Amino acid sequence: MAGSAEVISIGTELLLGDILNSNAQFLAQELASLGIPHYFQTAVGDNPQRIQQVIQTACDRSNLLIFTGGLGPTPDDLTVATIADFFGADLEERPEVIADIQQKYAQRNRSMPKGIYKQALLPKGADVLPNPTGSAPGIIWQPRSGITLMTFPGVPSELQVMWAETAASYLQEHGWSNGAIVSRMLKFWGTSESTLVKQIGPLLDQANPTVAPYANLGESRLRITARADSYAAAEQMIAPIAAEILGRTGQDCYGADADTLATVVGDLLRSRQQTLAVAESCTGGGLGQMLTEVPGSSDYFYGGVIAYANSVKQNLLRVEEASLEQEGAVSDAVAQQMALGVQQLAHTDWALSITGIAGPGGSSPNKPVGLVYVGLATPDKTASSQVYRFGSSRPRDWIRQLSACSALDQLRRALI
Amino acid sequence: MAGSAEVISIGTELLLGDILNSNAQFLAQELASLGIPHYFQTAVGDNPQRIQQVIQTACDRSNLLIFTGGLGPTPDDLTVATIADFFGADLEERPEVIADIQQKYAQRNRSMPKGIYKQALLPKGADVLPNPTGSAPGIIWQPRSGITLMTFPGVPSELQVMWAETAASYLQEHGWSNGAIVSRMLKFWGTSESTLVKQIGPLLDQANPTVAPYANLGESRLRITARADSYAAAEQMIAPIAAEILGRTGQDCYGADADTLATVVGDLLRSRQQTLAVAESCTGGGLGQMLTEVPGSSDYFYGGVIAYANSVKQNLLRVEEASLEQEGAVSDAVAQQMALGVQQLAHTDWALSITGIAGPGGSSPNKPVGLVYVGLATPDKTASSQVYRFGSSRPRDWIRQLSACSALDQLRRALI
Numbered sequence: 001m002a003g004s005a006e007v008i009s010i011g012t013e014l015l016l017g018d019i020l021n022s023n024a025q026f027l028a029q030e031l032a033s034l035g036i037p038h039y040f041q042t043a044v045g046d047n048p049q050r051i052q053q054v055i056q057t058a059c060d061r062s063n064l065l066i067f068t069g070g071l072g073p074t075p076d077d078l079t080v081a082t083i084a085d086f087f088g089a090d091l092e093e094r095p096e097v098i099a100d101i102q103q104k105y106a107q108r109n110r111s112m113p114k115g116i117y118k119q120a121l122l123p124k125g126a127d128v129l130p131n132p133t134g135s136a137p138g139i140i141w142q143p144r145s146g147i148t149l150m151t152f153p154g155v156p157s158e159l160q161v162m163w164a165e166t167a168a169s170y171l172q173e174h175g176w177s178n179g180a181i182v183s184r185m186l187k188f189w190g191t192s193e194s195t196l197v198k199q200i201g202p203l204l205d206q207a208n209p210t211v212a213p214y215a216n217l218g219e220s221r222l223r224i225t226a227r228a229d230s231y232a233a234a235e236q237m238i239a240p241i242a243a244e245i246l247g248r249t250g251q252d253c254y255g256a257d258a259d260t261l262a263t264v265v266g267d268l269l270r271s272r273q274q275t276l277a278v279a280e281s282c283t284g285g286g287l288g289q290m291l292t293e294v295p296g297s298s299d300y301f302y303g304g305v306i307a308y309a310n311s312v313k314q315n316l317l318r319v320e321e322a323s324l325e326q327e328g329a330v331s332d333a334v335a336q337q338m339a340l341g342v343q344q345l346a347h348t349d350w351a352l353s354i355t356g357i358a359g360p361g362g363s364s365p366n367k368p369v370g371l372v373y374v375g376l377a378t379p380d381k382t383a384s385s386q387v388y389r390f391g392s393s394r395p396r397d398w399i400r401q402l403s404a405c406s407a408l409d410q411l412r413r414a415l416i
Numbered sequence: 417m418a419g420s421a422e423v424i425s426i427g428t429e430l431l432l433g434d435i436l437n438s439n440a441q442f443l444a445q446e447l448a449s450l451g452i453p454h455y456f457q458t459a460v461g462d463n464p465q466r467i468q469q470v471i472q473t474a475c476d477r478s479n480l481l482i483f484t485g486g487l488g489p490t491p492d493d494l495t496v497a498t499i500a501d502f503f504g505a506d507l508e509e510r511p512e513v514i515a516d517i518q519q520k521y522a523q524r525n526r527s528m529p530k531g532i533y534k535q536a537l538l539p540k541g542a543d544v545l546p547n548p549t550g551s552a553p554g555i556i557w558q559p560r561s562g563i564t565l566m567t568f569p570g571v572p573s574e575l576q577v578m579w580a581e582t583a584a585s586y587l588q589e590h591g592w593s594n595g596a597i598v599s600r601m602l603k604f605w606g607t608s609e610s611t612l613v614k615q616i617g618p619l620l621d622q623a624n625p626t627v628a629p630y631a632n633l634g635e636s637r638l639r640i641t642a643r644a645d646s647y648a649a650a651e652q653m654i655a656p657i658a659a660e661i662l663g664r665t666g667q668d669c670y671g672a673d674a675d676t677l678a679t680v681v682g683d684l685l686r687s688r689q690q691t692l693a694v695a696e697s698c699t700g701g702g703l704g705q706m707l708t709e710v711p712g713s714s715d716y717f718y719g720g721v722i723a724y725a726n727s728v729k730q731n732l733l734r735v736e737e738a739s740l741e742q743e744g745a746v747s748d749a750v751a752q753q754m755a756l757g758v759q760q761l762a763h764t765d766w767a768l769s770i771t772g773i774a775g776p777g778g779s780s781p782n783k784p785v786g787l788v789y790v791g792l793a794t795p796d797k798t799a800s801s802q803v804y805r806f807g808s809s810r811p812r813d814w815i816r817q818l819s820a821c822s823a824l825d826q827l828r829r830a831l832i
Contacts, residue, residue, distance in 0.1 A: 015454050017445030018630075021437055024459070029433030038431050039466055043440070043457035050455055057473055214434075278701075278722065284713075285696065285704025288722040292700025295776055295812060303728040306694065306704040308719035312762055316721075316732075346728055360711055396711060 003063025003146075003176075004037040008054055010079050011069040011154055012045035022156055023068045030163060034171055035178040035227065036064065046076040048085070055086045059147055064176065069154035071136035073115040079151060080139065084123040087143035091121040097128060101135045129166055134158040140170060148174075181227050182234035184242060184256055188220040189409040191252040196220055199248045209237050211245070218402045254412060261408035262290045262297075268415040269300035269350070274379070276411070277346035278304035279317055279338040281329065281355040282372065287404040302346045307338060307355075317341030330355050330367050335375030336383035343377040350414075351377040352407045353385075358399045359392070368392040370399055374407045376414060386410055419479025419562075419592075420453040424470055426495050427485040427570055428461035438572055439484045446579055450587055451594040451643060452480065462492040464501070471502045475563055480592065485570035487552035489531040495567060496555065500539040503559035507537040513544060517551045545582055550574040556586060564590075597643045598650035600658060600672055604636040605825040607668040612636050615664045625653050627661070634818045670828055677824035678706045678713075684831040685716035685766070690795070692827070693762035694720035695733055695754040697745065697771040698788065703820040718762045723754060723771075733757030746771050746783050751791030752799035759793040766830075767793040768823045769801075774815045775808070784808040786815055790823045792830060802826055 007027050013019050024041050031038040040062060044054045058065050070079030084091050097120035105112045119136045122128065129138030129150060136158075138151040150167055152159040171177055188196060193215040197204065200222070203211045209226035224241050228234035246253055255264045269276055278287050284306055291301045305316050310329055313319040318341045323333040335353050343351035356372025363369045370390035377383045388406055390399050423443050429435050440457050447454040456478060460470045474481050486495030500507050513536035521528045535552045538544065545554035545566060552574075554567040566583055568575040587593055604612060609631040613620065616638070619627045625642035640657050644650035662669055671680045685692055694703050700722055707717045721732050726745055729735040734757045739749040751769050759767035772788025779785045786806035793799045804822055806815045 009457075014440075014457065015444055016448045017441045017443070020441045021457075024430075025433045025436045027433070028431055032432045039461060039463070040470070041425075041430065041457075041459035045455060047455070053477065054456070061469065277728075280701065280704070281719075282708075283705070284708025284717075284719075285694075285701030285722065286708075288696070288701025288724070289699070289705050289816075292698075292702075292724060292816075293813065297700075298724055298778075301700075301724055303697075303700075303722035303724035305721055305732075306701065306719035308704070308708060308714055308717055309762070312693075312719040315763075316761060345732060346725070347731075362714075397709065400705075400708075 004039050005031050005064040005066060006058045006062035007038065007041045008058060008065060008067045009041070009043040009069055009154075010046065010051060010067060011043075012047075012076070014043045014069075015045045023152070023154065023159055026156065026160060027066055027068070027163075030168065033181055033183075034168065034176065035181045036171065036176050037178075046070055046078060048078055048082045051079070051082045052086050055083065063146055063148065064171075065147065065149040067149065067151040068159060069152075071119065071138065071151060071153045073113050073118055073136075075115070077118075080122060083143075083149065083151070087123070089123040089125060089143060092124050093117070094120050094122050094128060097122070097137055100130075100137070104135055129162055131158055131162055132165060133161050138162055138167075140167070148176075179227060179229045180231040180234050181225060182231060182238060183223055183225045184238050186222045186224070186242065186245060186253050187255050187259060188222070188249065188252045189218070189254050189261060189405060190413075191220055191249070193220045196222060196249065196252075200245055203241065203244065206241075209241050211241065217398065218405060251413060251416060254409065260290075260294075261405055261412065262294050265408050265412050265415070266291070266294050266297055266300060268412065272415070274349040275300050275302055277302050277342045277348040277351045278407075279342035279351065279353040279375075280304065280306050281308060281313070281338070281353075282358040283354050283400050283404050284308055286400050287352065287354060287407055290404050290408070302348050304342045304346060304351070313338060316345070318344075328367065330357055330371060330373060332373055332375075332385045332387065335373035335385040336377075337375075339375035339377035339383045339385075340381070343381070349379045350411060351375075352411055353377075354403050354407055356388075356399070356403055358396045358403075359394075360396065363392065370394055372399065372403045372406070374403070374410050376407075376410050378414065420455050421447050421480040421482060422474045422478035423447075423454065423457045424474060424481060424483045425457070425459040425485055425570075426462065426467060426483060427459075428463075428492070430459045430485075431461045439568070439570065439575055442572065442576060443482055443484070443579070446584065449597055449599070450584065450592065451597045452587065452592050453594075462486055462494060464494055464498045467495070467498045468502050471499065479562055479564065480587075481563065481565040483565065483567040484575060485568075487535065487554065487567060487569045489529050489534055489552075491531070493534075496538060499559075499565065499567070503539070505539040505541060505559060508540050509533070510536050510538055510544060513538070513553055516546075516553070520551055545578055547574055547578055548581060549577050554578055554583075556583070564592075595643060595645045596647040596650050597641060598647060598654060599639055599641045600654050602638045602640070602658065602661060602669050603671050603675060604638070604665065604668045605634070605670050605677060605821060606829075607636055607665070609636045612638060612665060612668075616661055619657065619660065622657075625657050627657065633814065634821060667829060667832060670825065676706075676710075677821050677828065678710050681824050681828050681831065682707070682710050682713055682716060684828065688831070690765040691716050691718055691762075693718050693758045693764040693767045694823075695723055695758035695767065695769040695791075696720065697723050697729070697754070697769075698774040699770050699816050699820050700724055702816050703768065703770060703823055706820050706824065718764050720758045720762060720767070729754060732761070734760075744783065746773055746787060746789060748789055748791075748801045748803065751789035751801040752793075753791075755791035755793035755799045755801075756797070759797070765795045766827060767791075768827055769793075770819050770823055772804075772815070772819055774812045774819075775810075776812065779808065786810055788815065788819045788822070790819070790826050792823075792826050794830065
């Protein structure tokens with residue numbers, strides 16, 4: 001088989017804006033990674049007539065129809081019945097699905113909702129696409145020559161397991177996958193998209209692998225994408241391009257793919273058997289939260305002080321009153337004293353501090369919204385600090401996020 | 417005019433799964449609030465032929481076509497040219513758009529990208545839909561009888577401003593809006609969707625206003641939606657239903673619409689002129705971050721201690737070694753001592769503490785993942801604590817989020 005896919009999302013909740021169509025994004029990524037072309041996505045409500053219109057349109061322009069949503073037990077879940085009707089097939093009750101539903105409800109000790117057995121009514125000739133984590137199975141079906149269709153429930157976690165365990169390998173085994181497309185996302189902090197573009201120059205014009213720049217919330221990214229006959233061959237095409245980019249961009253690349261600044265800093269600290277504490281003013285705990293999102297972060301992160309009020313800066317962190325009065329809470333001097341203060345309190349090798357103006361209030365002519373100082377105390381008990389100007393028109397969340405990431409990056413550069 | 421809308425999202429990045437189609441959700445919500453029926457959503461790549469196919473299909477089934485994406489200066493931005501071609505209209509350069517682009521780049525002191533003036537080429541007869549925050553304007557156009565179309569850039573923030581400032585009022589003034597649909601979302605913590613459903617019973621079966629339950633990450637919600645001839649009339653229909661629900665559900669409702677637990681707790685503290693500190697173990701700063709997401713939170717939030725390591729619990733918060741050894745860091749005794757410790761350090765009226773096992777590691781047979789204690793120190797310097805069992809199969813992020821929200825709710829109930 002070969003051809004192109006269309007993702008059809010069914011549910012009135014999509015048309016009311018109650019939910020974000022994250023399934024369409026997931027399926028798009030998965031189809032791309034299998035090298036299956038995918039030209040159209042459609043969303044439609046729980047209305048049989050309009051669903052049939054959409055199926056007709058999809059059959060005219062696509063060969064692989066992937067449906068999500070409308071597999072539940074309530075009367076407005078009518079995806080399967082409408083598809084069967086469109087292709088003129090009868091529904092039949094599948095005993096293996098009934099048995100599976102009964103077993104799942106018995107295990108969970110829950111009473112079965114009314115109408116649950118509707119989920120066992122599938123078109124004659126369709127294969128069951130098992131749902132290991134939910135009660136509504138999907139189908140894989142070739143209702144007519146040249147058309148393959150699959151149905152999935154709307155619950156993203158159920159869909160994702162069904163895709164990984166059954167659908168993806170079905171598509172590969174049945175010749176849908178045109179080789180493999182593999183991507184690697186290189187992640188950068190402390191540089192800009194336009195600087196990266198200048199540094200890597202002609203690499204951006206290559207056809208295979210391609211290199212594409214992205215920017216998001218202060219982070220810049222370069223995605224290398226290779227298409228080849230196999231996953232391994234695509235991986236091999238990526239490696240030299242990644243090496244070339246790293247050679248040209250130096251220390252600005254902090255990691256790839258699932259890496260975050262917090263995981264990278266954590267790995268560096270763990271490998272050195274060193275420890276970290278934080279003192280946070282404008283981020284209010286956000287840096288600590290970022291660090292502790294990483295399981296096992298207690299190996300190197302001890303904690304710290306949220307010094308939102310000046311009284312806490314003075315009483316707990318021993319920031320000097322004179323510094324607060326003369327230079328202000330948002331200053332190099334206070335950032336450095338905060339870092340040294342928390343390092344001493346928590347007995348750690350390293351300490352980071354953040355003090356700044358996240359806005360919208362609290363600014364003055366000399367100290368605009370977006371002005372942030374990050375302090376770093378090093379194992380030799382000295383402190384340095386760096387100033388950032390994130391821009392006074394930025395929203396509060398953005399400034400806080402940039403502040404925490406910049407602090408992690410400052411420590412990362414000190415550790416490498 | 418009357419009829420139904422179709423949202424058409426254009427961009428190959430959607431078909432590769434690079435971005436989530438949040439514009440479709442935003443537009444769906446806005447169309448629903450204007451009472452404009454909306455039956456189909458389509459996404460298609462930057463391909464003129466396929467875009468034309470999609471326009472043809474949309475013209476056959478919808479009257480209001482809302483396009484997003486593909487308005488930029490690069491060669492693959494071809495939404496406007498393709499639409500003009502489909503309807504047989506010529507493009508013309510609009511001097512007012514050129515002037516606007518020049519002014520914006522001059523203000524920002526940036527060099528203009530190649531091809532930027534392409535954005536001033538609009539179909540003859542189309543009105544400019546101004547883009548106050550970006551350089552690519554949209555259009556509002558009736559290319560033929562019975563069809564109205566609008567274009568928006570793909571950047572969500574630009575689209576949203578353009579919708580609010582121009583498009584929404586255009587639709588109202590031109591008779592698209594069938595009265596008004598108004599919703600109020602009541603938000604609950606510390607109860608369950610099924611409990612709420614039992615409490616409000618027959619209210620769920622009403623036709624107008626409707627009441628619909630939702631659940632998300634520990635929070636339960638009831639959405640009341642009224643349809644009426646005017647916004648005010650719809651509001652008036654909602655009020656008695658909201659009052660009835662509040663009467664039946666007691667203190668479990670913490671707020672509505674944009675309220676969060678952090679804003680509600682903040683308002684209560686501010687009105688009492690009282691202050692708060694936090695001591696966080698497993699949340700690692702997440703509770704402080706949640707509190708300081710609220711601008712002006714420095715009025716009542718002083719800060720606190722991130723006591724991730726036991727040494728910090730002992731040295732800073734004066735948690736007794738005996739308690740840590742005998743009862744463990746995750747216990748009522750330690751939660752209470754942490755709350756009292758930080759209350760004393762920060763000199764606040766109230767203090768919250770959190771200690772628990774967020775997983776995936778760190779559990780023992782007696783203390784499974786998901787076991788969390790929240791301590792509360794009151795203005796009379798006494799402490800209480802509450803135990804939560806969030807379930808050992810929950811992901812780390814979920815447990816941390818539930819812990820922080822539960823702490824805020826515990827304080828909220830103490831304050832009311």
